[in-house]
Amino acid sequence: xxxxxxxxxxxxxxxxxxxxxxxxxSVWSEDAVDRDARAALAAPGDPAVPLGLYLHIPFCRxxxxxxxxxxxxxxxxxxxxxYLDVLARxxxxxxxxxxxxxxQLNFVYFGGGTPSFLSTRQLQSLVKRLTAxxxxxxxxxxxxxxxxxxxxxxxxxxIRRMGITRLSLGVENFDDRIxxxxxxxxxxxxxxxxxxxxxxxxxxxxxxxxxxxMLGETEENWRAxxxxxxxxxxxxxxxxxxxxxxxxxxxxxxLKGTRLFADPVVNWPTKRRWVQEAFEAxxxxxxxxxxxxxxxxxPSRTTFVYRDRLWQGADMAGLGVASFGHINGVHxxxxxxxxxxxxxxxxxxxxxxxxxxxxxxxxMIRELVLQLKLGSVRPAYFKEKYGVDLLARFRDExxxxxxxxxxxxxxxxxxxxxxxxxxxxxTLLPRFFMPEHVGIRYT
Numbered sequence: 001x002x003x004x005x006x007x008x009x010x011x012x013x014x015x016x017x018x019x020x021x022x023x024x025x026s027v028w029s030e031d032a033v034d035r036d037a038r039a040a041l042a043a044p045g046d047p048a049v050p051l052g053l054y055l056h057i058p059f060c061r062x063x064x065x066x067x068x069x070x071x072x073x074x075x076x077x078x079x080x081x082x083y084l085d086v087l088a089r090x091x092x093x094x095x096x097x098x099x100x101x102x103x104q105l106n107f108v109y110f111g112g113g114t115p116s117f118l119s120t121r122q123l124q125s126l127v128k129r130l131t132a133x134x135x136x137x138x139x140x141x142x143x144x145x146x147x148x149x150x151x152x153x154x155x156x157x158x159i160r161r162m163g164i165t166r167l168s169l170g171v172e173n174f175d176d177r178i179x180x181x182x183x184x185x186x187x188x189x190x191x192x193x194x195x196x197x198x199x200x201x202x203x204x205x206x207x208x209x210x211x212x213x214m215l216g217e218t219e220e221n222w223r224a225x226x227x228x229x230x231x232x233x234x235x236x237x238x239x240x241x242x243x244x245x246x247x248x249x250x251x252x253x254x255l256k257g258t259r260l261f262a263d264p265v266v267n268w269p270t271k272r273r274w275v276q277e278a279f280e281a282x283x284x285x286x287x288x289x290x291x292x293x294x295x296x297x298x299p300s301r302t303t304f305v306y307r308d309r310l311w312q313g314a315d316m317a318g319l320g321v322a323s324f325g326h327i328n329g330v331h332x333x334x335x336x337x338x339x340x341x342x343x344x345x346x347x348x349x350x351x352x353x354x355x356x357x358x359x360x361x362x363x364m365i366r367e368l369v370l371q372l373k374l375g376s377v378r379p380a381y382f383k384e385k386y387g388v389d390l391l392a393r394f395r396d397e398x399x400x401x402x403x404x405x406x407x408x409x410x411x412x413x414x415x416x417x418x419x420x421x422x423x424x425x426x427t428l429l430p431r432f433f434m435p436e437h438v439g440i441r442y443t
Contacts, residue, residue, distance in 0.1 A: 012213070012265040014251040016442035017243035019429045021324075021331065022366040024442045028331060028356040037355035040328035045099040050106035050309045053136070055087065056320025058113040061150065061185035065215065068245040070322040070336060071113045083321075083338075084122055086345050088129035090319050093350050095133040099327050100317065105134055107305045107314075108142040114170075116146040120158045127162050141165050141305035148194040149186030156194075160201045166304075167198055168207040168238075173214055173221070174228045181216045183249070195232055205302055208234040212278070213242035213271040215250070226278045230285050236296040236304070237287070239278050241271040245443065272423040279419075292373045292425045311370040313363065322353075329363070331356045362434070364388055369429040376416040390415060397431045 045051070058071045059080055075083070094100055118126070136142060143166040144159055159167070169191070173179055176187050198206055210225055229237055242265055244251045250265065279289050287295040296302040310316060310326075318325030322336035335341045335353040344351035358366065364386040371377045379390040391398065391410060398415065401407040406421030406428060421428060430438055 010267045010269050012242065012244060012267060012271075014244045014246060014254055016245050017241070017426055019369060019426050019442075022369055022433065023356065023358060023362055023437050024440060025333075026441045026443060027437070028333065028354040030354050032330075032355040032357060033332075033352045036330050036357040037327075037332045037352050038350075040330040040332075040357075041094075041097040041099045041350065043099060043328055045101070045103055045315065045328060047103060050314040051100065051103045052107040052109065052306065052309060052314055052316035053091075053105055053130075053134075054109045054111060054316055054318045054320075054323060054325065055115070055130075056111055056113060056318070056323040057115040057118060058083075058321055059117040060112065060114045061117065061147070062183055063249070065181075065183040065249040066211075066242060066244070067183075068248050069113060072338070077119075080118070081122065083342075084118070084126050086342050087319055088126060090345050090350065091130055091133050091317070093345065093348065094317050094319075097350075099315075100134070103134075105136045105139045107309055108136050108139055109306045110142075110144045112145055114147045114150060115144055116150040116155065116159070120155050123155075123158060123162065136163065139163075139165075141303070143168060143306055145170060146194070147186055148190040151190075151194040151197065153197050156197050156201055160203060164203065166205040166207060167203045168209060169194060169198070169234075170209050171229075172209060172211045173217075174225050175216075175221050178214055178216045178221060182214045192232075195234075205235045207236040207238060208232065209238045209240065210278075211240045211242050212274040213266045215265060217242075217266060217274075222274045222277070226281050229278075230281060233297070235298070235302045236294060237278075237282060238294050239275050240293060241268070241275060242266075268424075272420075275423055276419065289375070289422075291375065292422050311367065311373075313367055329357060331358065360386065365432055365434065368394075369432050372415075372417065372429065372432075373422075373425050375422050376414050378414060379412055394432060400431070401428060 056070070058069070059075060060071045060073050063071055063073050142162070142164050144164045145168045147170050171191050172182070172184060174188050174191060179187060195206070208229055210229055212222065244254070244265060279295060282295040283289065287297050288299050289295045290299065291307075294304065315327050316325050317327065318332065318334065321334060321338055321341040323334045325332045332352050332355045335344055335351045340353070341351045364382060368377060368382065368390070377390070382388050382390050391412065398407055398410045401421065402410060406418055406424075407415065408418045409416045417425065
């Protein structure tokens with residue numbers, strides 16, 4: 001495959017690339033917390049809408065240089081225990097809200113940070129308190145993110161007993177030099193050890209994350225990374241393209257011009273080509289590309305409920321510092337510092353920092369842009385749910401994408417992206433935004 005020509009706009013600059021929701025986070029506000037979010041929590045929930053739970057575990061052994069999440073690397077065991085107590089108390093407060101009363105959890109997601117940073121005892125205590133509020137024995141999926149170097153056989157066994165159905169290993173790369181350059185805490189021997197131990201425990205699904213375009217990445221290394229991923233034969237593979245949101249260590253270095261990192265982040269055309277090569281290799285091995293970032297071995301049994309439910313407008317309580325949620329049609333984010341988050345819960349308040357109630361049009365656009373990441377959408381879904389004719393409402397946008405080779409079909413049956421459209425889908429999605437949301441800061 002010939003490399004694409006590299007224009008200035010193709011360089012990996014500082015700024016958000018990945019579209020996680022709509023409207024952009026920058027339009028969410030503190031004023032909407034009392035006006036909209038607390039009212040949404042006080043209203044009865046719709047039992048027909050799936051309900052999920054997200055837990056932000058913000059602890060890591062090291063902070064990766066590309067990380068943009070709220071994480072802490074300097075907390076001792078006592079402070080970690082205090083945070084988990086506050087987290088459990090937050091869920092107990094949610095359990096008192098009418099929006100959650102009488103509902104069942106459809107999915108649970110332990111994210112981070114590094115959930116596997118916690119000790120076995122801490123995990124067991126946390127799960128006991130969480131499930132006392134609302135059991136998750138009937139959940140379709142319970143995902144748990146892991147850093148390979150934090151896993152022991154005993155901890156994996158405990159995680160398995162918690163009912164985890166989807167174990168996600170943050171491998172990112174198999175080369176020790178690249179792992180070190182990017183600030184990762186684990187090394188390559190720990191990857192194989194953790195994977196083999198997890199396989200022996202028969203987790204229903206094991207996912208492996210890799211990232212195209214990390215600091216120091218080369219053509220040779222990327223091919224080796226894909227080859228070693230295939231050798232493990234995971235149930236699913238998530239392939240990200242390295243981006244540089246504003247609050248990463250690399251981004252701060254670039255903006256200051258201090259040049260602490262000698263190895264540049266490769267350009268977007270190179271990253272897209274590497275992901276394309278990974279997808280092609282996975283397809284040759286029998287995998288099926290299911291989104292702009294994922295490939296699964298067996299689509300009939302390997303799903304990603306958390307993603308699919310959220311992209312269809314599910315409710316989700318987001319627990320933890322700076323965590324995001326969505327309840328009764330209102331987007332919510334928690335307070336984003338340890339002190340303010342903990343203090344709010346100490347006062348008996350759900351610790352919301354900002355919120356946004358989208359209009360019906362905005363909810364429709366949100367589902368459209370997120371579901372396009374799957375590679376296709378069904379116009380009938382949007383007609384039935386929102387009364388919108390996608391082909392008429394977005395006639396010009398779809399025509400422009402088709403002319404550029406990014407849409408292969410736009411009919412009443414399906415709107416489908418080409419592979420090249422899928423590989424750059426996050427850059428295409430703003431075409432569907434409302435005018436007031438185009439060109440503004442995303443976060």
